[in-house]
Amino acid sequence: MTPDGERLAVSVREVLGSPDTWRPMPSGYPDSLALCVLDAIWSIGVRYEAVKNVVSRYRECRRAEGGNADRDGASDLLQHVRLAGGPDRFADRLRNQQRVSTRPGAVRKAEAVYQAAEALSEAGIETVKDLRTVATGPDEARVKRAWLALPGQRSGVSWHYLLMLARLPGVKPDRMICRFVARALGRDRIAPAEAVTLVMQAAERLDVSPTALDHEIWRYERPVRRGRVTPGPVA
Numbered sequence: 001m002t003p004d005g006e007r008l009a010v011s012v013r014e015v016l017g018s019p020d021t022w023r024p025m026p027s028g029y030p031d032s033l034a035l036c037v038l039d040a041i042w043s044i045g046v047r048y049e050a051v052k053n054v055v056s057r058y059r060e061c062r063r064a065e066g067g068n069a070d071r072d073g074a075s076d077l078l079q080h081v082r083l084a085g086g087p088d089r090f091a092d093r094l095r096n097q098q099r100v101s102t103r104p105g106a107v108r109k110a111e112a113v114y115q116a117a118e119a120l121s122e123a124g125i126e127t128v129k130d131l132r133t134v135a136t137g138p139d140e141a142r143v144k145r146a147w148l149a150l151p152g153q154r155s156g157v158s159w160h161y162l163l164m165l166a167r168l169p170g171v172k173p174d175r176m177i178c179r180f181v182a183r184a185l186g187r188d189r190i191a192p193a194e195a196v197t198l199v200m201q202a203a204e205r206l207d208v209s210p211t212a213l214d215h216e217i218w219r220y221e222r223p224v225r226r227g228r229v230t231p232g233p234v235a
Helices: 003-016 033-042 048-064 074-084 087-094 109-122 128-135 140-148 157-165 175-184 192-206 210-221
Strands: none
Touching: 003 175, 003 192, 003 210, 033 048, 033 074, 033 109, 033 128, 033 157, 048 074, 048 087, 074 087, 074 109, 087 109, 109 140, 128 140, 128 157, 140 157, 175 192, 175 210, 192 210
16 A cells, blocks of 8 residues: 555545445446447547437347347447448447547547457457456456557556446546546646556555445546536446
8 A cells, every 4th residue: 555545545535435325336237248348438538428328229229129238249249230331320320420539530439339349359259258257367468459459449448447347346547537536646637557556555445346436436526516528437
């Protein structure tokens, strides 16, 4: 435990209260790699309501096909996009044309989702169970590199979130987490990697899951309270 980790733990108790008072975490998508991928990529830089709408529309589309989005693997997602006519038509089905960044020429998130499903499938990762196995084994670095090479995913924020949605303990170092940690330590800013380390330390000190602490910080920093646009919580 570093001094900054201890300071953050103290601040968490002062600002967020005792962990006994925190709301239960949402469950993520324990049986759907497709929904993990959709949520992880679509959540970056948007209000979480938009992500919920995308997930809901994907579920509707899969029901119409006789499928079950909550059990879809990587190949199910790939097949659905292909049957839709490709990523652009897939975006039309989801009624969401958002792009991975505001840079001119940035690809649509639908394209990034399609490429992510391809990369996971090529790596032999079909299910959430497969992802958990790889992410906790010797091949994690290889698969992570493939994910970071996807359009708009270089920061690694969506990779952390993908694993959390798959119910692996972790911290999503988005702008809200970094903002909270920096403020607790009296800094102007903090690097995402350091924020992850300190939140993990604080979680250990408080005897809670790092995912639970991440979610409680998100609730405190969420747009409703702070009036800012930012990624959402574990679904």
